[in-house]
Amino acid sequence: MEYYKSASLQSQFRGYDYFKNDKVISFKQIDDSIYHGKVKGNNQVYDVTIDVLHPKKNSHCNCPHAEGTKIICKHMVALYFAIFPLKAKQFMDEIDEHNREVEEYEHELEMKMRKYIKSMSKKELEEALLECLYQVDWLYNNFIRDRVGY
Numbered sequence: 001m002e003y004y005k006s007a008s009l010q011s012q013f014r015g016y017d018y019f020k021n022d023k024v025i026s027f028k029q030i031d032d033s034i035y036h037g038k039v040k041g042n043n044q045v046y047d048v049t050i051d052v053l054h055p056k057k058n059s060h061c062n063c064p065h066a067e068g069t070k071i072i073c074k075h076m077v078a079l080y081f082a083i084f085p086l087k088a089k090q091f092m093d094e095i096d097e098h099n100r101e102v103e104e105y106e107h108e109l110e111m112k113m114r115k116y117i118k119s120m121s122k123k124e125l126e127e128a129l130l131e132c133l134y135q136v137d138w139l140y141n142n143f144i145r146d147r148v149g150y
């Protein structure tokens with residue numbers, strides 16, 4: 001699994017922003033899979049260590065969110081993206097791809113709904129419209145005001 005996926009989605013996004021905004025001041029490799037770096041926070045600089053092979057085991061950051069926990073924080077994600085910029089690109093590509101899929105799905109759904117509505121008889125349409133109007137007060141009132149004119 002990719003290192004950044006051990007973080008919450010929010011920390012992934014924020015870590016990506018930190019990386020993009022050059023909050024990672026410096027980093028060096030300590031061991032095969034372990035890196036240490038300094039990452040700018042809001043008011044101070046944090047000491048960050050990440051183990052890209054064992055995220056939860058050996059990753060540390062002295063920010064209030066992560067210190068003494070196994071949480072993968074935004075500073076760790078930022079450090080990871082600074083060391084492996086291609087992974088940052090991969091992260092964004094995945095987000096784009098996901099958004100595209102959601103859009104496609106919503107489009108498909110709308111097409112299906114339109115097709116279904118076209119197949120309904122006038123009687124079925126009347127009943128469905130009334131049913132919708134009865135369920136939403138403001139829609140009911142607007143319908144009467146704007147279309148019935150009463």
Ligand SMILES: [Zn+2]
Pocket residue numbers: 046061062063064065066073074075076
């Ligand atoms: Zn942190």
